[in-house]
Amino acid sequence: MEPKRIVIIGAGFGGLTAALTLARHSLARHAYQILLIDKNPYHLYTPALYEIAALPQEEKPASTLKTVVTIPLDTICARHHGLTFLQDALVGIKERESCVILRDTGTIKYDYMVLAFGSQTNYFNIPGLTQYTCSFKNFTDAIRIRNKIASVYAAQSSIKVIICGGGASGVELAAECANYLTTLASHQNSRYTHQIILVEAAQKILPGFHEKLRIRTEKRLKKLGVILKTGSTVKRADTRTLFLNDETQIPFDICIWTGGIQGQDPVEKLNIKLSAKKTLFVNMYLEITPRLYAIGDIAEVRHPRTNQILPASVPVAEAEAKSVAYNIIASVQGNPQRPFMPWQQYPFILALGKKYALADLVVCRISGSPAWILKLLVEFRYFLFLLPLPRALMLWYKNIRAYAAND
Numbered sequence: 001m002e003p004k005r006i007v008i009i010g011a012g013f014g015g016l017t018a019a020l021t022l023a024r025h026s027l028a029r030h031a032y033q034i035l036l037i038d039k040n041p042y043h044l045y046t047p048a049l050y051e052i053a054a055l056p057q058e059e060k061p062a063s064t065l066k067t068v069v070t071i072p073l074d075t076i077c078a079r080h081h082g083l084t085f086l087q088d089a090l091v092g093i094k095e096r097e098s099c100v101i102l103r104d105t106g107t108i109k110y111d112y113m114v115l116a117f118g119s120q121t122n123y124f125n126i127p128g129l130t131q132y133t134c135s136f137k138n139f140t141d142a143i144r145i146r147n148k149i150a151s152v153y154a155a156q157s158s159i160k161v162i163i164c165g166g167g168a169s170g171v172e173l174a175a176e177c178a179n180y181l182t183t184l185a186s187h188q189n190s191r192y193t194h195q196i197i198l199v200e201a202a203q204k205i206l207p208g209f210h211e212k213l214r215i216r217t218e219k220r221l222k223k224l225g226v227i228l229k230t231g232s233t234v235k236r237a238d239t240r241t242l243f244l245n246d247e248t249q250i251p252f253d254i255c256i257w258t259g260g261i262q263g264q265d266p267v268e269k270l271n272i273k274l275s276a277k278k279t280l281f282v283n284m285y286l287e288i289t290p291r292l293y294a295i296g297d298i299a300e301v302r303h304p305r306t307n308q309i310l311p312a313s314v315p316v317a318e319a320e321a322k323s324v325a326y327n328i329i330a331s332v333q334g335n336p337q338r339p340f341m342p343w344q345q346y347p348f349i350l351a352l353g354k355k356y357a358l359a360d361l362v363v364c365r366i367s368g369s370p371a372w373i374l375k376l377l378v379e380f381r382y383f384l385f386l387l388p389l390p391r392a393l394m395l396w397y398k399n400i401r402a403y404a405a406n407d
Helices: 013-023 026-031 046-052 062-069 073-077 139-155 168-187 211-223 265-269 314-332 369-386 389-404
Strands: 005-009 033-038 042-044 070-072 083-087 090-094 099-102 106-109 112-115 119-121 158-164 193-200 226-230 234-237 241-244 249-251 254-257 261-263 287-289 292-294 348-351 357-360 365-368
Touching: 005 013, 005 106, 013 033, 013 073, 013 083, 013 314, 013 369, 033 073, 042 073, 046 062, 046 139, 046 168, 046 348, 046 389, 062 070, 062 139, 062 389, 070 073, 073 083, 090 265, 112 314, 139 158, 139 168, 139 254, 158 168, 168 193, 168 211, 168 226, 168 348, 211 226, 211 357, 211 365, 292 314, 348 369, 357 369, 365 369, 369 389
Parallel strands: 005 033, 005 112, 033 083, 112 292, 158 193, 158 254, 193 226
Antiparallel strands: 042 070, 090 099, 099 106, 119 261, 234 241, 241 249, 287 292, 348 357, 357 365
16 A cells, blocks of 8 residues: 655755655654655755856866755755655656656655746747857856856956846846956956946836835945846847847847746646746645645745735745645644735845845845845755754855855
């Protein structure tokens, strides 16, 4: 007889939070096997990717940096009885039979399943973007950007970088690249010059963010020498030129696309209705159908009061994961589920180069070094959620050392 099983597909912030929350509950631990599945053997700490993309090659080799932003899932799961990690890829789902089909393992039955396999870059079918721009979604992308910057600097005395997308990822990357390129130039006695242009389709960067923080961010970026070009939609790209909707042509050495996300390709194989951005529709309990849930970037979740789609962010994914874990436990116990009630606003921290950050804590807003210190403390708290104290401290220390290499 097969064991009762809760299957979680995807070990990002949402999937991992759901798995650990369930594993720490006595009912889930003793009555069910919790199976966490991901195509990679590690959990990627994405908030540190912008740092990886802007660290000198001579300071930190790629092999060292990978240990800074990736945490082995076997190590995380080994601490929890009843929680197992399986490295495999999703192929499909048989809803009627309550089975998930995996690339290598084959068919596995589930009693509850959580889809949390995240997003991928959305190029909006704009000609040339996939061929001539760099994406910024994973560790390989970050290393590719770093290496490309280094190779351009080795070949010529100037560099022009365009970052398309003025959301949080684009803003943090622009600030850190400005810091990185300034540092490179200083090492060469100012012989090198650089230009960073941040292109955003909306009239302002950070659309949807609080106005005061948005204004502070603009001031910070301009102080770092970043050129802001808002209200500009990308029309197409070729090998060295970006073409905008107003017929402007901007030459570049490196163009990085952070202009949008959509559901990952496996979602198209599920035979489930999708939104225009290939995300999954869910009900108030974050269910697609009974006992099948979706959270994080892969789910289209609307705020019940405003009907606005919730942003794809770490705090939102974690909140959804905890809600789903609660509802699975309630269902197992024969209790009613609780609707997911998102906050009106979630706290966030933007890192903007050289130990400077902006933090919106909802109840207050802080900037500069205090916000940077708060960012480090938030990171440590998260590492402690995943790992025992000694390992969490070691990983935190390695992160701080990596950040210092570019400051």
